Amino acid sequence: MTLLDFDSDRLAEFATQVRGDYEELKAKNLKLDLTRGKPSSEQLDVGEALLALPGEGDHKDADGADVRNYGNLKGIRDIRELWADVLGINPEYLVAGDASSLNIMFDLVSWSYAFGNNDSERAWKDEEKVRWICPVPGYDRHFTISEHFGFEMVSVPMLDDGPDLAAIRELVQDPQVKGMWAVPTFGNPTGITFSEEVCRELASMETAAPDFRIVWDNAYAVHTLTDEFPPIHDVVAFAEEAGNPNRFWAMSSTSKITLAGAGVSFFNSSKANLDWYLATAGVRGIGPNKVNQLAHARYFGDAEGVRAVMRKHAGSLAPKFTRVQEIMRERLGEYEVARWTEPEGGYFISLDVIDGTASRVVELAKEAGIALTGAGSSFPLKDDPNNRNIRLAPSLPPVEELEVAMDGVATCVLLAAVEKLGA
Incomplete structure (x- = not known):
């Protein structure tokens, strides 16, 4: 019998029990945080050896250049070839940068706004308006x-194998639709991985805007929670085959593989797009941190070295994800007041509660000392029209704290549910 099937007496009795559980929860004076997908200290220790690399006297890259000096906007060949092998792409279509791929994404949008990109008829700031496709739930x-650039954001639903292609096909007939966000592997926050069919359709579909771009943020390309690694689709090659070579701006990084704040970012795209990007990047700066790039190349050794590191991360992360799912099944399963994803990789679990109660769940959790990502954060302008989605980030706390936090979250979900039902 689900909570929705309880008669008024049974519901009142249950509400009294849940309110008692919630008062006990508040009395614990907790201070727990499930807001961001940060690696734990245990995970960061996996990359500790990087702090001693490349080491004194080791400062020449594969081409014999001194990495301590200026230059080489594209990044050193050592790390580009290694990472291209990880992704199964052409290293000539890959730029290695500094720690944050998000910075590159911002630059690409910013420069398109200010100057137009290499396929633009005019700068985006000179358009009547710019519209942007946002699959939801998505990355805040x-x-x-x-939002920062004042774009009109259009939500499309995320399905089991990627975003709703029918909705996207219709939207891209508008020349003011200039772009789309995508997290194609173990997506944030759903954990969904795009199928090859979806990838090829996105690469080949006709768009009214010649400068339409898909920001392909493959942040979790190798972030498995099992021993199996997902297929990585070379969408830049797909787009070239389909006659749309400049369609994708594809990103990845080592940020949740080695040191989150001191990794290497990567930008994969067509030669024309890279040439356009590097022309302005050369005005912005003289080159990336090549010492850090060489350190990463030495640390990994080869593509299999990357996968070996990721298996260590899976060993740390998988028990946390499993425990979160066990607690939600134990505490919430029989009442059918919530649904959640069970991803095989990535950093998040997407939790859907009874419509209209997500913000109340977050409020109750905050009052009990449990910080959750704000309700609606996975939607444009933080506006979840159903007020149902909450992103859970299990990675940072130790398992013992995570168990306490998730038991508390379950209590908050139940209390918000009985309040919604008028008990």
Whole structure:
């Protein structure tokens, strides 16, 4: 029997029990945080050896250049070839940068806004308006970039194998639709991985805007929670085959593989797009941190070295994800007041509660000392029209704290549910 099937007496009795559980929860004076997908200290320790690399006297890259000096906007060949092998792409279509791929994404949008990109008829700032496709639930920082530039954000639903292609096909007939966000592997926050069919359709579909771009943020390309690694689709090659070579701006990084704040970012795209990007990047700066790039090349050794590191991360992360799902099944399953994803990789679990109660769940959790990502954060302008989605980030706390936090979250979900039902 689900909570929705309880008669008034049974519901009142249950509400009294849940309110008692919530008062006990508040009495614990917790201070727990499930807001951001940060690696734990245990995970960061996996990359500790990087702090001693490349080491004194080791400062020449594969081409014999001194990495301590200026230059080489494209990044050193050592790390570009290694990472291209990880992704199964052409290293000539890959730029290695500094720690944050988000910075590159911002630059690409910013420069298109200020100057137009290499396929633009005019700068985006001179358009009557710019519209941007936002699959939801999605990554809040993506949406913040669109909001920052005043773009009109259009939500499309995320399905089991990627975003709703029918909705996208219709939207891209508008020449003011200039772009789309995508997290194609173990997506944030749903954990969904785009199928090859979806990838090829996105690469080949006709768009009214010649300068339409898909920001392909493959942040979790190798972030498995199992021993199996997902297929990585070379969408830049797909787009070239389909006659749309400049369609994708594809990103990835080592940020949740080695040191989150001191990794290497990567930008994969067509030669024309890279030439356009590097022309302005050369005005902005003289070159990336090549010492750090060489350190990463030495640390990984080869593509299999990257996968070996990711298996260590999976060993740390998988028990946390499993425990979160167990607690939600134990505490919430029989009442059918919530649904959640069970991803095989990535950093998040997407939790859907009874419509109209997500913001109340977050409020109750905050009052009990449990910080959750704000309700609606996975939607443009933080506006979830159903007020149902909450993003859970299990990675940072130790398992013992995570268990306490998730038991508390379950109590808050139940309390918000009985309040909604008028008990």
